[in-house]
Amino acid sequence: MPAAEPEPSAGPLPAGPLPAGPASDGIAVERVTKTYGSGPAASTALAGIDLEVPAGRWVTLIGPSGCGKSTLLRIVSGLLEPDSGSVSIFGRSPREASAGKQIAYVPQSPALLPWRTAVGNVRLPLQVNRRARPQDRQTPRGHDTARATALLEDVGLGDSLHKYPSELSGGMQQRVAIARAFALEAPVLVMDEPFSALDELTREGLRHQLLELWARHRATVLFVTHSVAEAVTLSDTVVVMSPHPGRVAGVVPVNLGRPRPEGIEDTPAFHETEAAIRLLLRGRQ
Amino acid sequence: MSWLRPSRWLPALVAFALLVLIWKLLADHDRYLLPQPGATASQLWNYPGLYLRNARSTLVEALIGLGIGFGGAFLISVVMSQISLVERALLPLAVALNVTPVVAVAPALVVAFGFGRTPKVIVTAVIVFFPALINSLVGLRSADPEVLDVLRSLNANRSEVLWWVRLPSALPYLFAAARVCLPLSVVGAVVAEFVTPGSSAGLGTLITEASANSALDRVYAAIICLAVLGVVLTILITVIERRVLAWQPSRRRT
Ligand SMILES: Nc1ncnc2c1ncn2[C@@H]1O[C@H](COP(=O)(O)OP(=O)(O)OP(=O)(O)O)[C@@H](O)[C@H]1O
Ligand SMILES: [Mg+2]
Numbered sequence: 001m002p003a004a005e006p007e008p009s010a011g012p013l014p015a016g017p018l019p020a021g022p023a024s025d026g027i028a029v030e031r032v033t034k035t036y037g038s039g040p041a042a043s044t045a046l047a048g049i050d051l052e053v054p055a056g057r058w059v060t061l062i063g064p065s066g067c068g069k070s071t072l073l074r075i076v077s078g079l080l081e082p083d084s085g086s087v088s089i090f091g092r093s094p095r096e097a098s099a100g101k102q103i104a105y106v107p108q109s110p111a112l113l114p115w116r117t118a119v120g121n122v123r124l125p126l127q128v129n130r131r132a133r134p135q136d137r138q139t140p141r142g143h144d145t146a147r148a149t150a151l152l153e154d155v156g157l158g159d160s161l162h163k164y165p166s167e168l169s170g171g172m173q174q175r176v177a178i179a180r181a182f183a184l185e186a187p188v189l190v191m192d193e194p195f196s197a198l199d200e201l202t203r204e205g206l207r208h209q210l211l212e213l214w215a216r217h218r219a220t221v222l223f224v225t226h227s228v229a230e231a232v233t234l235s236d237t238v239v240v241m242s243p244h245p246g247r248v249a250g251v252v253p254v255n256l257g258r259p260r261p262e263g264i265e266d267t268p269a270f271h272e273t274e275a276a277i278r279l280l281l282r283g284r285q
Numbered sequence: 286m287s288w289l290r291p292s293r294w295l296p297a298l299v300a301f302a303l304l305v306l307i308w309k310l311l312a313d314h315d316r317y318l319l320p321q322p323g324a325t326a327s328q329l330w331n332y333p334g335l336y337l338r339n340a341r342s343t344l345v346e347a348l349i350g351l352g353i354g355f356g357g358a359f360l361i362s363v364v365m366s367q368i369s370l371v372e373r374a375l376l377p378l379a380v381a382l383n384v385t386p387v388v389a390v391a392p393a394l395v396v397a398f399g400f401g402r403t404p405k406v407i408v409t410a411v412i413v414f415f416p417a418l419i420n421s422l423v424g425l426r427s428a429d430p431e432v433l434d435v436l437r438s439l440n441a442n443r444s445e446v447l448w449w450v451r452l453p454s455a456l457p458y459l460f461a462a463a464r465v466c467l468p469l470s471v472v473g474a475v476v477a478e479f480v481t482p483g484s485s486a487g488l489g490t491l492i493t494e495a496s497a498n499s500a501l502d503r504v505y506a507a508i509i510c511l512a513v514l515g516v517v518l519t520i521l522i523t524v525i526e527r528r529v530l531a532w533q534p535s536r537r538r539t
Contacts, residue, residue, distance in 0.1 A: 078438065079434055098438050108431070109431050111429060111435050128441040129439050129441050184439075
């Protein structure tokens with residue numbers, strides 16, 4: 001069971017009436033297919049994916065390169081249309097959800113604006129598309145800066161508020177990107193291998209920072225990683241995918257409780273879950 | 286303040302002295318090849334008003350032409366980057382314009398617009414147009430696709446993407462274009478003055494007249510003025526670039 005109660009300020013429900021029932025709760029992906037190209041050059045990236053992320057939970061996708069993880073994330077974020085099937089984000093389509101600024105998307109690279117300082121980058125999602133959310137329209141702009149500053153302090157960048165990305169290390173840049181995602185206070189957080197460019201030590205530190213932030217903001221998370229340990233440390237559920245074409249090979253629940261302390265990687269329960277995931281990953285290769 | 290150290294300016298000074306020495310030797314060897322450096326210097330010393338007045342008029346033509354050509358190219362590139370139909374319509378025309386030697390059109394422009402400033406400004410604007418257009422187009426397209434994804438996931442509209450991402454991404458390219466276009470604009474103005482012999486002002490005009498009178502010292506005094514003009518403009522753009530692009534890693538280290 002996830003421990004903390006959802007905070008009222010980050011309530012997962014978007015404004016407006018929602019269809020009742022469990023179908024509108026969290027992220028639901030049903031029979032989604034996607035093929036790139038056409039004719040003999042066509043390659044099927046996703047062949048009927050079913051997936052559920054209950055509200056307030058953390059689900060991680062793991063699988064070999066090319067199994068369609070990024071494709072699925074782009075579809076869920078409304079950046080790509082599926083060929084068939086449906087995606088529901090709290091009862092809305094991904095496009096509607098992104099129009100309402102309900103999705104925070106974190107790409108593989110930090111994707112910061114090099115001409116903006118750390119604070120400027122974290123403020124960006126609040127400055128863009130201000131008409132979408134009433135809370136953005138009403139808050140004075142100075143408030144954006146205050147929130148950005150607080151988030152950067154949370155991820156340990158209080159000394160680098162006014163530095164440009166080129167003055168920050170890769171790990172620091174990625175922390176700015178994470179602060180930027182949380183600044184939005186979106187009910188849904190979609191992250192595509194945000195730590196893949198970092199060394200193992202940096203990654204381990206960032207995992208726990210990310211968990212702490214998440215414990216406070218309680219978004220519904222769809223996460224991608226290549227690291228089994230990372231998947232287990234972070235998630236409530238791990239979805240293992242297999243390639244050619246992209247399918248769900250199996251679902252592994254992570255019964256570790258929360259909050260998760262730094263030493264959790266060394267417990268037997270952790271290793272058991274890791275082993276279950278490895279088995280699924282191996283089985284389909 | 287590293288310019289105060291002799292190791293910074295001494296090599297350049299030595300090279301300059303050598304250049305003047307070779308100039309002097311060549312002038313001694315054949316007085317129709319080059320004027321005496323001393324005679325050229327005294328031209329500048331004795332008639333500063335003449336050179337300043339003509340330099341000013343060339344500079345004004347160059348800068349107006351640059352402003353129109355560069356500004357026009359920038360605006361058109363923004364429209365092209367937003368509406369691909371416009372790009373498909375105008376880019377071939379721009380390429381054709383680029384391979385046409387504008388200098389060849391200059392005499393016709395004089396027939397059309399007389400001996401005033403207009404034909405010179407037009408030649409200058411046309412010469413700088415293409416490099417400005419291409420650089421600006423490439424710059425507007427240089428935005429990081431993952432940054433564009435982040436903006437798209439927030440449902441940012443086109444003008445927000447343009448303002449927050451594409452225009453700032455284009456800035457380094459615009460400065461690169463300015464470095465090319467500034468000297469080019471002076472070339473444009475001078476060449477246009479060459480083909481308008483009746484006009485009264487400009488370093489190009491001064492050069493044509495002095496050459497006709499075999500007054501090589503005046504020709505070279507005017508050329509030195511043009512060189513100084515180019516150097517000053519380039520330094521200016523470099524200073525502005527350093528301030529505006531302070532966030533660029535390569536700029537800060539130098
Ligand atoms: N824009 C595209 N055009 C054509 N094919 C694509 C495109 N994007 C992805 N693909 C193909 O779709 C398949 C899935 O790609 P995707 O990027 O979703 O995989 P992934 O699981 O994210 O891989 P990785 O772990 O390496 O990031 C791959 O075979 C890839 O070649
Ligand atoms: Mg990927």
